[in-house]
Amino acid sequence: MEIEIPIKKWSGKIRAVTIGTEKNGITIGGEDTLPFHHFEGSIPNKPIIAFEVQDIYPSDWLDVVKEPYGEYLKNPIEWAKAAVVKYNADMVCLNLLSTHPDRENRSADEAAELVKNIISEIDVPLIIKGPGSSEKQNQVLNKCGEAGAGKRCIIASAVEDNYKTITAACQAYGHIVVAETPIDVNLAKQLNILISDMNFPPGRIIIDPLTGGLGYGLEYTYSVMERIRLQALGGDAMLQMPFICFVGQEVWRVKEVKVDESVEPLWGDMKKRGICWEAATAITLLLSGADILVMRHPEAINIVRKSVGRLMEK
Amino acid sequence: MSKIIASAAIRGAHKIFSRAETLLKETVKKNGESREVKFPGTAYYLPVVYALTGKKVERLCDMYEPLNQAKSLLPKIPSENLWLPYLGDALDAGIATLIAEEIIEALKFVNGNEPINGIWLGPTTDAVLREQGIKLVDGRMPGFAACVGAPKTKEEAVKLTRDLQERNILVFMSSHTNGVSMAEQLAEEGIEMNWDTFLVPYGKDTSATVHALGFAVRAAMTFGGITPNGLKEAREILLYNKNRVHAFVLALGEVDDEKYATAAGAINFGFPVIADTDIPQILPTGICTYEHVVSNIPYNEMPSKAIEVRGLKIKITKIPIPVRCGPAFEGERVRKENLAVEFGGKYTTSFEYLISKGLDEVEDGKIEVVGPEIDDVEEKARLPLAIIIEIAGRKMQKDFESILERHIHTFLSQAMGVMHLGQRDINWIRIGKEAKNAGLKFKHLGILLRAKLLSEFPAIVDKVQVTLYTNEEDVKRLYPAAKSAYEERDKRMGELTDESVDTFYSCQLCQSYAPNHVCVITPERLGLCGAYNWIDGKAAYEISPHGANQPIKKGECLDSVKGKWKGVNDFVYERSNNTLPSFSAYSMMEDPMTSCGCFECIAGVLPGTKGIMIVDREYQEMTPSGMTFFNLAEFVGGGQQTPGFIGIGILYIVSKKFISADGGLKRVVWMTKNIKERLKDKLAERAKEIGEEDLLDKIADESVTTELEPLIEFLNNVNHPALKMEELF
Numbered sequence A: 001m002e003i004e005i006p007i008k009k010w011s012g013k014i015r016a017v018t019i020g021t022e023k024n025g026i027t028i029g030g031e032d033t034l035p036f037h038h039f040e041g042s043i044p045n046k047p048i049i050a051f052e053v054q055d056i057y058p059s060d061w062l063d064v065v066k067e068p069y070g071e072y073l074k075n076p077i078e079w080a081k082a083a084v085v086k087y088n089a090d091m092v093c094l095n096l097l098s099t100h101p102d103r104e105n106r107s108a109d110e111a112a113e114l115v116k117n118i119i120s121e122i123d124v125p126l127i128i129k130g131p132g133s134s135e136k137q138n139q140v141l142n143k144c145g146e147a148g149a150g151k152r153c154i155i156a157s158a159v160e161d162n163y164k165t166i167t168a169a170c171q172a173y174g175h176i177v178v179a180e181t182p183i184d185v186n187l188a189k190q191l192n193i194l195i196s197d198m199n200f201p202p203g204r205i206i207i208d209p210l211t212g213g214l215g216y217g218l219e220y221t222y223s224v225m226e227r228i229r230l231q232a233l234g235g236d237a238m239l240q241m242p243f244i245c246f247v248g249q250e251v252w253r254v255k256e257v258k259v260d261e262s263v264e265p266l267w268g269d270m271k272k273r274g275i276c277w278e279a280a281t282a283i284t285l286l287l288s289g290a291d292i293l294v295m296r297h298p299e300a301i302n303i304v305r306k307s308v309g310r311l312m313e314k
Numbered sequence B: 001m002s003k004i005i006a007s008a009a010i011r012g013a014h015k016i017f018s019r020a021e022t023l024l025k026e027t028v029k030k031n032g033e034s035r036e037v038k039f040p041g042t043a044y045y046l047p048v049v050y051a052l053t054g055k056k057v058e059r060l061c062d063m064y065e066p067l068n069q070a071k072s073l074l075p076k077i078p079s080e081n082l083w084l085p086y087l088g089d090a091l092d093a094g095i096a097t098l099i100a101e102e103i104i105e106a107l108k109f110v111n112g113n114e115p116i117n118g119i120w121l122g123p124t125t126d127a128v129l130r131e132q133g134i135k136l137v138d139g140r141m142p143g144f145a146a147c148v149g150a151p152k153t154k155e156e157a158v159k160l161t162r163d164l165q166e167r168n169i170l171v172f173m174s175s176h177t178n179g180v181s182m183a184e185q186l187a188e189e190g191i192e193m194n195w196d197t198f199l200v201p202y203g204k205d206t207s208a209t210v211h212a213l214g215f216a217v218r219a220a221m222t223f224g225g226i227t228p229n230g231l232k233e234a235r236e237i238l239l240y241n242k243n244r245v246h247a248f249v250l251a252l253g254e255v256d257d258e259k260y261a262t263a264a265g266a267i268n269f270g271f272p273v274i275a276d277t278d279i280p281q282i283l284p285t286g287i288c289t290y291e292h293v294v295s296n297i298p299y300n301e302m303p304s305k306a307i308e309v310r311g312l313k314i315k316i317t318k319i320p321i322p323v324r325c326g327p328a329f330e331g332e333r334v335r336k337e338n339l340a341v342e343f344g345g346k347y348t349t350s351f352e353y354l355i356s357k358g359l360d361e362v363e364d365g366k367i368e369v370v371g372p373e374i375d376d377v378e379e380k381a382r383l384p385l386a387i388i389i390e391i392a393g394r395k396m397q398k399d400f401e402s403i404l405e406r407h408i409h410t411f412l413s414q415a416m417g418v419m420h421l422g423q424r425d426i427n428w429i430r431i432g433k434e435a436k437n438a439g440l441k442f443k444h445l446g447i448l449l450r451a452k453l454l455s456e457f458p459a460i461v462d463k464v465q466v467t468l469y470t471n472e473e474d475v476k477r478l479y480p481a482a483k484s485a486y487e488e489r490d491k492r493m494g495e496l497t498d499e500s501v502d503t504f505y506s507c508q509l510c511q512s513y514a515p516n517h518v519c520v521i522t523p524e525r526l527g528l529c530g531a532y533n534w535i536d537g538k539a540a541y542e543i544s545p546h547g548a549n550q551p552i553k554k555g556e557c558l559d560s561v562k563g564k565w566k567g568v569n570d571f572v573y574e575r576s577n578n579t580l581p582s583f584s585a586y587s588m589m590e591d592p593m594t595s596c597g598c599f600e601c602i603a604g605v606l607p608g609t610k611g612i613m614i615v616d617r618e619y620q621e622m623t624p625s626g627m628t629f630f631n632l633a634e635f636v637g638g639g640q641q642t643p644g645f646i647g648i649g650i651l652y653i654v655s656k657k658f659i660s661a662d663g664g665l666k667r668v669v670w671m672t673k674n675i676k677e678r679l680k681d682k683l684a685e686r687a688k689e690i691g692e693e694d695l696l697d698k699i700a701d702e703s704v705t706t707e708l709e710p711l712i713e714f715l716n717n718v719n720h721p722a723l724k725m726e727e728l729f
């Protein structure tokens, strides 16, 4: 018997966003159907994985994640280079953790210097992630935006209470802004409107819906992303932005990943467990529409890459 | 537009234009047409010329075209008696002026009379613009003042400057009055002027004023992402400035034709002119958001007048009170042992009253204590108190008074060592010893209230004045007015009906977990969580126009009994992600409102009684429906329509519109004691209104029964009115 697959035609389309320069630019988004529904519409660009690199030695990372990077972790530039050269990173996410006032409180100028150096050393597009604390976040991202002027980086993140400075910096220096809201369709939309209201082009906004790791509210994010997508494809222009998900930082702090097998023998090999946890979280997010995944473990990244390859087959 | 101003502006424009024309001719003669010309440190050519005409001036010969455009904009000089004033002419003259002025300024660089010279900083570089402009865009800097001319004395210049600086307003200075310039006055007083002090002297000629507008247009290009390309983009740039760059012109001293012409240029940007002299005013709004020209303003009132006229929003970053302040201290109690002073409670007369007034009736920042201060009274003193807050705002409405007033509680509680309970005339305020020792005065409560009101409600609050009366006499004298205002407000709330308005408000806050849920809030039906009524929705929309509360135009009435309107249906359909095509406001049987999960009560049909029961969240026992509140909540909630069941705010029960399509209050056959207790008087009143005075006694509660059979028996015994009604389904 012939089975006719019902085809849904959507009126909306996700905006395509190009990150990076003419030379190294990568485009994400642009799909006019649900994730990997090749039979229904076109998905011109595949999801991208960015390697997370911190501006300071990640002493709080598990050995399991530190191990593949070894000595490189001591120098963020070397670390970024290793991600690109050794592990073929498509994109690097520089996490400027050490600028946080409760951490080393490094200055915005220092951070900007690092951004400059990394940009000159690696030739993949860059995500610049601030420390989050609002006053400092603004100083750091403004300076780093200046340092990366014209390189069309992704700057993370603007939030409802603090979006103006970052948006203005992204506008002035030609970057892409991440609009972060806590797992809520309407809040995501509202922030996109607020940012666009500053005359910022909606085509340079990426949504961070906020996610938890597997077992920590992932399903909540999944359904919110799904709803954002449905609404976007249904024609809501203020939700037609690609998604970015910061996976690594969420996964590698959950108990199920951190506890070692001597404590919980039934949970099995800790290394394998962590990698699987990160990969499983990432793949789930891919299925709900993630366009950029920021991850940590090269092996987890490899698994996800393979999945992306297969999912992109028509 | 005032004829005097328009004529002067046009005359001035002609003068400046011919000066530019001559100067260009001479410069070309000396240097040749292809001589390079530019401002230092900018990639925007001559920014104003570029923004307004789309022309990139790089050489002298590139100046002909923009200058020609300026010429074509120049209106004829009006004759004394024939000409009718016309705003457009003056505005065009203003644009022509700015183009000509920028050319004059640029030619200075070629001719060796550099505008960057001594105290004068000349045109802004892009790097500075980005650094400073970001502050304008994100609100750290509320706006800039282009000061043209000079105040009468040095002292006044200093005072004015300080007043502007205090408010974080960037100060640009240019031109002079009879040879005296404001920047020179400040220099003589030893005041440091540069971009770090926010004091920027552009140049002593009137034409240097154009650099302030060069700053403005580049803000639009840099932060507004607009690339000039002719008229359309020029318009966008001007609009960007009108809407986002909160600048204004302070005309200091005599205003000559050239200054008028330049001011006309600024008005195109939506920058109003505030003058100290008695020039004609242009009040009606049009180009500028509010007034265009206001005059005769004394120096000490200029900053606040400018803030008012330009609609500036001042950000208060640090509230100057000696104790810490934040949500962490909200729940804190001040115990008797620690008490320094207290007001109200059951001990003294105390009330808080917020009232809205006209913009000229409120002096922003004026905080006064009338009566003893904290140090004047002994420990543990009990004082009477009247907190009178006067608010003015362009968008303030009388209806918002009660909403803002309700926030007094949160604001005062947030100060460490201050306890606030209750509201209106049943408030109770305690100040602890530690707070007193830290230096907290009564006055600080006023400072705190002002700062909070301004920063939390910038959209509706422009000015705040607070008076705290702590003497018996005044408190007694002022109380009747407050009391009647409270009554008046309640009365107004009571009188607001669904028919009397054409707009309802939505609330979608709960969509985060009930994806298709939309609360439709009408004057007679509050949100089902009980936290939002119609006025709250209206205010929330004013405060945050993209927020969770949106206006819903009722539109055509489809069914006045069930409460169906076309506009509401369309809205609910769209906002429920195209799942709910129809909605009725007054029926729980047909297309009822969806229920999210935070309802205060659930109303549900009771088969066999022709009536309904209402159970509140607090009540955890069984109900005659055979389900507890939580069982019911599970299938009523989640954002679907469940005919026969609705989640409601408790006050909806006493609304005239309470399931009015289904028979109203008479349908209620069972209701928890909690609800009866909470609504007692109002229920009695409503029962009387519908001619069922003894209805309350006929409604069973858990003390009568929690089972259906005995309930039916009870209803028959008391002859409940529902028995005579039609079946509900």
Ligand code: SF4
Pocket (backbone or CB within 6 Å): B507, B508, B509, B510, B511, B518, B519, B527, B528, B529, B530, B531, B532, B596, B598, B599
């Ligand atoms: S229940 Fe309350 S908070 Fe939730 S949507 Fe309705 S009015 Fe808003």
